[in-house]
Amino acid sequence: MVSFKKRKQVNSDGIHLLASILVCFSEITTISYEPDDESLKITFTLQRTMNQDSFDELARFLAESIHTYHALEGFFDSRVDFSMETHGKLSFLHMTRDIGTMSRGELSLVAAIMKERFGAELVVDGHGRGMLDPDFAAAQEETLDRMLGNLRGISLPGRLVGVREGDHVVVFDR
Numbered sequence: 001m002v003s004f005k006k007r008k009q010v011n012s013d014g015i016h017l018l019a020s021i022l023v024c025f026s027e028i029t030t031i032s033y034e035p036d037d038e039s040l041k042i043t044f045t046l047q048r049t050m051n052q053d054s055f056d057e058l059a060r061f062l063a064e065s066i067h068t069y070h071a072l073e074g075f076f077d078s079r080v081d082f083s084m085e086t087h088g089k090l091s092f093l094h095m096t097r098d099i100g101t102m103s104r105g106e107l108s109l110v111a112a113i114m115k116e117r118f119g120a121e122l123v124v125d126g127h128g129r130g131m132l133d134p135d136f137a138a139a140q141e142e143t144l145d146r147m148l149g150n151l152r153g154i155s156l157p158g159r160l161v162g163v164r165e166g167d168h169v170v171v172f173d174r
Contacts, residue, residue: 013147015171018162020144022169024104024137026125027111029092032174033099033160039079040102042095044114045123050091055084058117062095062110069109075101100152104144125164 018031021042029045050058059082070078078101085092095110114122162171 013150014156014158014160016143017147017151018160018171019169020140020147021107022162022164023140024144025107025111027114027122028107029123029164031162033156035156035158038099038155039096040099042097042107042110044093044095046091046093046118047089047121047123048091049086049089050084050093052084055082055091055093058082058093062113065109065113066106069106070101073103073105077101099148102148104141104148 014033018033021031021040022028027044028042030043032041033039034041062082063080066078066080070076079096079098081096083094083096085094093114097106115124159174160171161174162169164170
């Protein structure tokens with residue numbers, strides 16, 4: 001189920017974009033939109049601590065993979081940054097991307113790399129895409145493609161955050 005929590009009027013395209021990303025990619029723990037630099041911050045969670053050398057190697061590999069994917073798709077001016085936080089026995093890997101060049105194919109590539117690299121250590125929502133009605137999953141993928149296409153070059157009016165709450169996806173403004 002997808003829920004929306006709003007304190008003020010927000011662009012519904014942004015809400016649908018974040019919700020669709022979370023529904024389509026159960027490997028993503030949280031996602032936020034930053035209007036100042038028109039970027040998405042996507043967070044993956046690992047059930048282990050990651051040292052800086054391992055993180056640096058992963059970030060280089062992901063950046064190279066994304067840039068190669070973009071070159072094949074005809075994009076040459078994308079922004080991608082990575083950061084990491086550790087809390088106790090968890091590591092949070094953040095990928096910050098400009099919204100103008102992001103695609104569902106790129107997100108699929110990154111999710112596949114994360115699953116391949118970390119297996120069971122990657123936190124994946126048990127209510128993910130495989131548990132969805134196939135028609136609903138296809139509709140979410142179409143919505144995601146449409147939203148990413150609609151938002152190229154358009155600035156959303158405010159900050160948005162999408163999180164998982166059990167079997168729900170919640171998007172709110174902050």
